Amino acid sequence: MNDIVRHDGIYLRQLLSGRDFAIGDPVAVQMMNFCYLIGDPATRSAVVVDPAYQVEDLLAALAEDSMTIAGVLVTHHHPDHVGGNFAGYSVEGIARLLEKVDVPVHVNREELRWVARSTGVEESCFVSHADSDRISVGALEIELIHTPGHTPGSQCFLARGRLIAGDTLFLEGCGRTDLPGGDAEAMYDSLTKRLSKVPDDAVLYPGHRYSAAASASMGETRSRNYVLRPATLEQWMASFGA
Numbered sequence: 001m002n003d004i005v006r007h008d009g010i011y012l013r014q015l016l017s018g019r020d021f022a023i024g025d026p027v028a029v030q031m032m033n034f035c036y037l038i039g040d041p042a043t044r045s046a047v048v049v050d051p052a053y054q055v056e057d058l059l060a061a062l063a064e065d066s067m068t069i070a071g072v073l074v075t076h077h078h079p080d081h082v083g084g085n086f087a088g089y090s091v092e093g094i095a096r097l098l099e100k101v102d103v104p105v106h107v108n109r110e111e112l113r114w115v116a117r118s119t120g121v122e123e124s125c126f127v128s129h130a131d132s133d134r135i136s137v138g139a140l141e142i143e144l145i146h147t148p149g150h151t152p153g154s155q156c157f158l159a160r161g162r163l164i165a166g167d168t169l170f171l172e173g174c175g176r177t178d179l180p181g182g183d184a185e186a187m188y189d190s191l192t193k194r195l196s197k198v199p200d201d202a203v204l205y206p207g208h209r210y211s212a213a214a215s216a217s218m219g220e221t222r223s224r225n226y227v228l229r230p231a232t233l234e235q236w237m238a239s240f241g242a
């Protein structure tokens, strides 16, 4: 079952690739990406976080809920999140979505050239953002938190006590820092400082299903996730700075 929240002034739907959309696509099944639909249940407008694999399924999911697409939020440029060439497979994503709908695509400014390269969509087609920018989807305000580390312009989205974290933070572990643009020190700073404003009672929604649970509170995650244990940058680098 995919998770749908429709109360407390927020519409939030969590969709697992290969199960809830792009059903049967072997890459989608293997990668276990989460795509999110998030918006305002009153005005019925929503944005899609990280559209990939089968954008028609995502548009159909919005239509099924009588929601209108108001834009796209990008956590980071990896093709399993935005589309592109992924280990020899061509993954559908933002380029295909923009053929079907004309909506703003919100990208952190440090990630612009990377997203352009992954998707083949020109940089000028994206809306560039800095840390702490906010966008409104109907009456729902979403804060964009720049969290470099997995990639230079990775960003997380905070709205009404929900944190959509992309590949910055999982329930167990965090995103790799050994891929191009990765930075272990920056990841430590993102996890311990930039995300410190997220309260313990906020719910963490990760970019992949790498654990049995699909979401957890930040409090629970802070007490259980081994990547949040190191007390200093030195300890962090010794454990995870590869």
Ligand SMILES: [Fe+2]
Pocket: 076, 078, 150, 167, 175
């Ligand atoms: Fe990634």
